[in-house]
Amino acid sequence: MDKLRALKYFVNLANTLNFSTTAEHFGVPSSSVSRRIKDLEAELSATLFERTTRTVQLTDLGKVYLLEVSTALQSIEMADELVGAQSKSPTGMLRITAMPAYGERFVLPALEKLRGLYNNIDFDVNLTDQVINLASNDADIAIRSASTLPDNVVARRLCDHQFVLVASPEYVSNNGAPKTSTDLTDRAVFMYRTQHGTLDWLTSREGVWQPLKLNPKFVSNYGQSILDNVLAGRGLALLPNWGVAQDIKADRLLVLELEDGPLSTRGNNSLGMYLLYHPPKFRLQKIRVAVDFLVAELGDGP
Amino acid sequence: MDKLRALKYFVNLANTLNFSTTAEHFGVPSSSVSRRIKDLEAELSATLFERTTRTVQLTDLGKVYLLEVSTALQSIEMADELVGAQSKSPTGMLRITAMPAYGERFVLPALEKLRGLYNNIDFDVNLTDQVINLASNDADIAIRSASTLPDNVVARRLCDHQFVLVASPEYVSNNGAPKTSTDLTDRAVFMYRTQHGTLDWLTSREGVWQPLKLNPKFVSNYGQSILDNVLAGRGLALLPNWGVAQDIKADRLLVLELEDGPLSTRGNNSLGMYLLYHPPKFRLQKIRVAVDFLVAELGDGP
DNA sequence: ATTTACTATTGTCTTTTAGACAACAGTGCT
DNA sequence: AGCACTGTTGTCTAAAAGACAATAGTAAAT
Numbered sequence: 001m002d003k004l005r006a007l008k009y010f011v012n013l014a015n016t017l018n019f020s021t022t023a024e025h026f027g028v029p030s031s032s033v034s035r036r037i038k039d040l041e042a043e044l045s046a047t048l049f050e051r052t053t054r055t056v057q058l059t060d061l062g063k064v065y066l067l068e069v070s071t072a073l074q075s076i077e078m079a080d081e082l083v084g085a086q087s088k089s090p091t092g093m094l095r096i097t098a099m100p101a102y103g104e105r106f107v108l109p110a111l112e113k114l115r116g117l118y119n120n121i122d123f124d125v126n127l128t129d130q131v132i133n134l135a136s137n138d139a140d141i142a143i144r145s146a147s148t149l150p151d152n153v154v155a156r157r158l159c160d161h162q163f164v165l166v167a168s169p170e171y172v173s174n175n176g177a178p179k180t181s182t183d184l185t186d187r188a189v190f191m192y193r194t195q196h197g198t199l200d201w202l203t204s205r206e207g208v209w210q211p212l213k214l215n216p217k218f219v220s221n222y223g224q225s226i227l228d229n230v231l232a233g234r235g236l237a238l239l240p241n242w243g244v245a246q247d248i249k250a251d252r253l254l255v256l257e258l259e260d261g262p263l264s265t266r267g268n269n270s271l272g273m274y275l276l277y278h279p280p281k282f283r284l285q286k287i288r289v290a291v292d293f294l295v296a297e298l299g300d301g302p
Numbered sequence: 303m304d305k306l307r308a309l310k311y312f313v314n315l316a317n318t319l320n321f322s323t324t325a326e327h328f329g330v331p332s333s334s335v336s337r338r339i340k341d342l343e344a345e346l347s348a349t350l351f352e353r354t355t356r357t358v359q360l361t362d363l364g365k366v367y368l369l370e371v372s373t374a375l376q377s378i379e380m381a382d383e384l385v386g387a388q389s390k391s392p393t394g395m396l397r398i399t400a401m402p403a404y405g406e407r408f409v410l411p412a413l414e415k416l417r418g419l420y421n422n423i424d425f426d427v428n429l430t431d432q433v434i435n436l437a438s439n440d441a442d443i444a445i446r447s448a449s450t451l452p453d454n455v456v457a458r459r460l461c462d463h464q465f466v467l468v469a470s471p472e473y474v475s476n477n478g479a480p481k482t483s484t485d486l487t488d489r490a491v492f493m494y495r496t497q498h499g500t501l502d503w504l505t506s507r508e509g510v511w512q513p514l515k516l517n518p519k520f521v522s523n524y525g526q527s528i529l530d531n532v533l534a535g536r537g538l539a540l541l542p543n544w545g546v547a548q549d550i551k552a553d554r555l556l557v558l559e560l561e562d563g564p565l566s567t568r569g570n571n572s573l574g575m576y577l578l579y580h581p582p583k584f585r586l587q588k589i590r591v592a593v594d595f596l597v598a599e600l601g602d603g604p
Numbered sequence: 605a606t607t608t609a610c611t612a613t614t615g616t617c618t619t620t621t622a623g624a625c626a627a628c629a630g631t632g633c634t
Numbered sequence: 635a636g637c638a639c640t641g642t643t644g645t646c647t648a649a650a651a652g653a654c655a656a657t658a659g660t661a662a663a664t
Contacts, residue, residue, distance in 0.1 A: 002622075002650095004306040007378070019641055032623055034642060044386040053630045053641050060419055061385050063598035064591060068381030072374040076309070079370035083363050084346045117362055289366060296365035304621095304651075321612060334652055336613060355612045355659045 001043070004076075006036040007069055010048065013037065014066045017056040082289050090285035091120040098143040101223035101243060102273065103127040107143055110297045114290060121286050129194055134278045140287055141294070142276040153276050156291070159300040161273040163238045163265050165256040166247075170233035172254055178236070180260045181212055188235030190226040191216040192265075201238050202264045209264065238263055242273065273298075303345070306378075308338040309371055312350065315339065316368045319358040384591050392587035393422040400445035403525035403545060404575065405429040409445055412599040416592060423588050431496055436580045442589055443596070444578040455578050458593070461602040463575040465540045465567050467558040468549075472535035474556055480538070482562045483514055490537030492528040493518040494567075503540050504566045511566065540565055544575065575600075 013022045013033065023030035041048050048062040058066065082090070098107045104127060111123055126132065132139045134153055145161040167177070178184050181203040191214070192199040198219055200211035217235055220226055223243060230237045231252055247253040275294055281287045315324045315335065325332035343350050350364035360368065384392075400409045406429060413425055428434065434441045436455055447463040469479070480486050483505040493516070494501040500521055502513035519537055522528055525545060532539045533554055549555040577596055583589045 002304045002306070004304070004309075005622085007306075020639095028622085029624060030641070031625085031643080035622080038642090044382060046385050048385075051641070052632085054632055054639070056641085060415055060595065060599070064419075064594045065381055065385045067594045067598050068377055068384065072377035072381070075370055075374035075377070079367055079374070080346060082370065083348050083350075083367045113362055117366075292366045292369045293362065296369050297362070307651085322610095330651085331653055332611080333613070333654085337651080340613090353612070354661085356610070356661050358612085 001036070001039045003040075003043075004073075006040045007073060009033050009036045010040060011066065011070050011073060013049070013056070014058050014062065017058070019056065078288070082285065082292070089118050089120050090289050092284075092286045093122045093124055094141070094286050094290050095124040095126070095139045096141045096143070096290070097126040097128060097132040097139040099129055099145065100127040101240065103143065105243065106298055107294070110294055113297065114293050117293070118286075118289055121290070134276060137278075140277065140281055141290060143294070143298075144274065144276070145271045146274045146276070152278065154279050154282075155274040155276050156295050156299075158273045158275055158295065158298045160241055161271045162241055163263065164241050164244065165236060165238055165258065165263055166230060166244050166253045167236045167256055168231055168233040168252065169254055171230075171235065172256075174233070177254075177256050178258065180258055181263065183258075184212060184214060184236070188217040189214050190218045190220075190229050190235055190237040192223065192226060192238075193219050193221040199265050202266070203258075204261050204264075209266075212263075238265065303338070303341045305342075305345075306375075308342045309375060311335050311338045312342060313368065313372050313375060315351070315358070316360050316364065319360070321358065380590070384587065384594070391420050391422050392591050394586075394588045395424045395426055396443070396588050396592055397426040397428070397441045398443045398445070398592070399428040399430060399434040399441040401431055401447065402429040403542065405445065407545065408600055409596070412596055415599065416595050419595070420588075420591055423592070436578060439580075442579065442583055443592060445596070445600075446576065446578070447573045448576045448578070454580065456581050456584075457576040457578050458597050458601070460575045460577055460597065460600045462543055463573045464543055465565065466543050466546065467538060467540055467560065467565055468532055468546050468555045469538045469558055470533055470535040470554065471556055473532075473537065474558075476535070479556075479558050480560065482560055483565065484562075485560075486514060486516060486538070490519040491516050492520045492522075492531050492537055492539040494525065494528060494540075495521045495523040501567050504568070505560075506563050506566075511568075514565075540567060 009022060009026065012025055013019065016022050016025070019030045019033050023033045026033070037049065044065075046061050046065075047059050048065060050057045050059050096107070096111070103125070107127075108125065111125065115121065115123070126139065131144070132142055134140075134142055143158070146155060165178075175187075178187060184201075189201075191201070198216065201214060202209040202211055204210075218226070218229060223239070226237050227239060227243065227247075229235065230239070231247065236256070244253055248255060275291065275298070277287060277291055282291065311324060311328065314327055315321065318324050318327070321332045321335050325335045328335070339351065346367075348363050348367075349361050350367060352359045352361050398409070398413070405427070409429075410427065413427065417423065417425070428441065433446070434444055436442075436444055445460070448457060467480075477489075480489060486503070491503075493503070500518065503516060504511040504513055506512075520528070520531060525541070528539050529541060529545065529549075531537065532541070533549065538558070546555055550557060577593065577600070579589060579593055584593065
C-alpha cells in the first residue's frame, strides 16, 4: 500500500466527510479512496470512520489519528518545498547573532555553505557576547551557550560547551602539570577579557563557585591569540571544548585535570551550545532552512 | 512511487551510508533502495547523496531534508502505535486537573469517552482553581485558562475563554438592558465566589481595569446555580462564554454589550482555555493519547 | 601502476498494487 | 414505498516495486 497516499486521502476525507468529494479532489475514482481507507483501517485494525452509505463520521480514534498524522504530512510537504529545486528558493535577510569565538570559527563557515545552497538568502551577522532579544525581533536566530533560556523561544542543542584547562605537551614536560587549583597561582596563565572585565576562573569549594586569584600573563578578548600562546607552550588557559577539540585530537594540546575538581567560568561546568529561535518565525522559509541547516551542520549528535 | 517507503529508505540510508546494509535492514535487494532513492531525488530535482561505488555521503541539502523528514516519520509511526489495536494499549494512571466549572461540564464527559477507547487508563481528576505545578509532577495534564504560562510547559489551545454579561430575555423585557457599567449598581447581579473571595467584575477605565462596586443578590462557588438563577430571569451574571454558549444559541440567554466597553474578571478580556503538559511526559503513551484525544474533543478550531 | 575486493547501478522478469469503470447495495428523505 | 444519492464490490488494466543476475566504477592493497 502507498501509505502516504492513503494518509493524504484520510486527512482530506476527515475534512470533507465525503468519499466522492475527496476522490474528485485527488482525481481518482471514489472506489480508490474507499479501498485505501479500508487498507489503512485494516493495517491499524481500527475503525477510523463510522459510515453508512449516506453519512461519514470520524470516530474518536480517527480524531486522535488525524491530529497526529496531519502535522506529519505537513512536515513532509514542507520538507519537499525546502529541498525541492522546483519551488521558489527561500529569499530575504537572515539576522543571526552568535558568540564571537564560536561564531567566527563555526557559524561563519556554515553560513558560507548555506549561501552556496540558497543563494537568495542575505545575511546580517552580529558576533557579540551580548544577549540579543529574539522576541523583540532584534535577530532571527541566536547561537549561544545557554544557562537560562528566555520564554517563548525554542532551543536546539548543538554541542557541549564547557571550559577545559589546557597546555601544550612541551609546556607540561618543561613545567609539569598543575595538581590542584592552588598550583595555578604561580603559573603563566592566559585569560579572556569580556565586556565586563577579565573572565575569572572559578573553582567549586563545598558547592560554592569562587574566583581564583591569578596573575595573568596575558589577557585578550580575541580567543585565537590565547590559543596561539598556549600552543606555543607559554602557559595555561581555560578554553572552550569546541575551540580546542581539534588540537587535542592532534596531540598539540593536553587536557589537564585538577585533583580538587574542574574549573569553570560560570557557576556551572556542563553547559551546552544552543541555537535559539522564536517559534512563529519558523514558518518563514528562510528561517526554516537556516535552522535546519545549522543544526545539521553544527550539531554533534542526537 | 511509494514515497513513505522511499523516505524510510532515505532516513535509514542517511544513517548507514551504505545501500547494502539498508537493503538488508528492509529485506529487499539493494537495487530497490537504489531505485527508490533515485526516484526521490528525481521528484525533488535535488541530490540527496553524493556517492561513488565505494562511498556514500549525505549532501548538505540531504541533511536539511533528513532533519525535517525523520521527525515526520516518527510522528506517523507513533500515530500508528497509538491507534493501532495490535499494540499494547496504553496503561496507567492519568492525573488531570481542570478548573471546576469547565472540568465538570466538558472534561469529565470527554474522559468518559476516552475511557471507552482505552480502558486500561485510570483517571485521577482534580477539579480546582488552584494552579497545579506540572513540572513538579503533581499532575500530568492541566486544563485551565492561561494568562501567563509557566516555563517548560506546552500549551495547546482548546477554545476561547472570556466572560460575557448575560441575562434571560424575560429579564430584559421586564427590566431593560443596562447601558453602561454604572447602570449595574442597582441591578440584581449573581457573582462567583473563589477561594480568595467574591470575583469582582472589572471595567476598563482609560486602560486600567478597576473593580465595580456591586451589591450581589447571590454569591456562589457553584457556577450552575448562578446560571440557573439567570435563566430564571432573576438578574444578570458575568459567565464564561463556553458555559453559556448553548443557552445563547437556544435563545434562553441574551448577551448584553455595554457602551463603555466589555467587562472582565481579570485584567484582560480575551483569554483562552488551554491544555498544558510537560514535554518529557509526551513520550508516555497514556499522556499522548490523552492529550491528542482531549485536544481533538475539546478544541474548537484549527 | 595494476590488481583486487567491494558496492552501487542497470537490465529484465515477476509480482504486487493502485486505478478505471460498471454494477450493486444501503440509507435517508419525500 | 419509492426515489435519489453515495459508498462498496467485482473485474480488468496499467503502473510500480521487488527479485536476481550481470555490469561498472572505485578505493585500497600489492
